[in-house]
Amino acid sequence: MPYNRRRKVARKAISLRLRLFLVILPPLLVVSVLLGLWRYEVAQQTSEELFDRSLLAAALAISRDITISDGDALSPSTRNFISDAGGGEIFYHVTGPGGYYVTGYAYPPRAAEVPDRDEPSYYVADYRGEEMRVLRMVESRTIDNLSGDTIVTVWQRVSDRQAFAQELALRAFALVAGLMAALALVIWFGVQIGLRPLNDLQEAIHQRSPDDLGRIRRPVPEEVAGVVSTLNRLLGQMRDSIEAHQAFISDAAHQLRNPTAALLALAETLPDVRDETERNARQNELIAAARASARLTDQLLQLERLRYGNNGPVTRFDLNQVVKEVCEAMVPTVLTRDLDFTLDRFDGPLMMDGDPLLIGEALTNLVENALRHGGDGMTQITVQTKRTENTIVVMVEDDGLGIPLDQAETAFRRFSQLRNGEGAGLGLAFAQQVVSRHNGRVRLVEIGKGTLVRLDLPAAAEDPA
Structure with a gap:
């Protein structure tokens, strides 16, 4: 089986339920991924804010204890807070007025630039091979009768912050994944429930007999x-x-x-x-x-072939020549009736696109129809061709009994005859079918005596020079 055909068969094999599922779910997955990324960024920002606040709270608590104890020690509550704050260890270093060491770790992380002393400043620095988030706070204090700037430096591992942020993100991802799984189940079974009227419709059609072509009246969405x-x-x-x-x-x-x-x-x-x-x-x-x-x-x-669109090959031909051949073929039959048979052709070719055999058969039917139904008093049959702008006109006229215009619809109906006579009533019906297949028109034209059938056919478009 060719590749393209296999693809078409596979595409047809996909059920409507699965197709709707695949249409609805991917956009939701994209939205969930974007939501997860957004939640990860929010978790990072939230982690930074929480840990920075914990550093500030630790620095304020250390500064308070240093002031109360004149630099001797930190209170037990402050030590517990420092050890447990944010789920990660907090390091600290305090220098009093004149820059002498008060308490904490010996060597704090240094900033690349000296921060502003008026506001608590945050920066990232390296401490014993690890990346740290540092808070440096400068306040005026009096310790042991010495007044001056007290510098409190607290810092915490960046890895602890990242671990906390990842935990928040994982929780968000787990929540989104759970919601998407639940939503996928809801969509899968919801589509099945939503398509139930179609299943009912299918069952109703399936139960019909081949002879039942009545309207489907079952309510549907x-x-x-x-x-x-x-x-x-x-x-x-x-x-x-x-x-x-x-x-x-x-x-x-x-x-x-x-x-x-x-x-x-x-x-x-x-x-x-x-x-x-x-x-x-x-x-x-x-x-x-x-x-x-x-x-x-x-x-x-x-x-029947005309009814179901089984036309002959489309070629470009001269209608004048077809009309001439039809009239020549009908001459022996017309002469047996002792009638005046006249062909008045347009001076020049009348080119059109279509099937010349069908057109010739239609013209033959019109002449035969005049012979059969014109009556004994008919004396002449005239066939004329002419052109008006982009239309070719063919007229078949006789001076026989004639067809009343108010009965034209009946005359063009298959197997219908206005009077008893020869034939099966197919001549005009066949001509109408042929002309219609060639995008033309056939009609009866009122004249004083007899019948005039006029055919209007589209002329072939002229080839550009």
């Missing part, structure tokens, strides 16, 4: 109403097509019954005829009946 409406329209078209096809078969069987019976009757009587002259006459009648039956069968088949 608004989003599927258009599909059901289109399906109902298609079912209606199928019903009309089947009914028209059945009517055609019934009419065709009825129309073929008479010529077939006539052929059978002539064939059965022929062996009993002994007179040579009468035998020849019966043979000629049999041949004529066979030709009429073959002609009727051919018209019926051509009508």
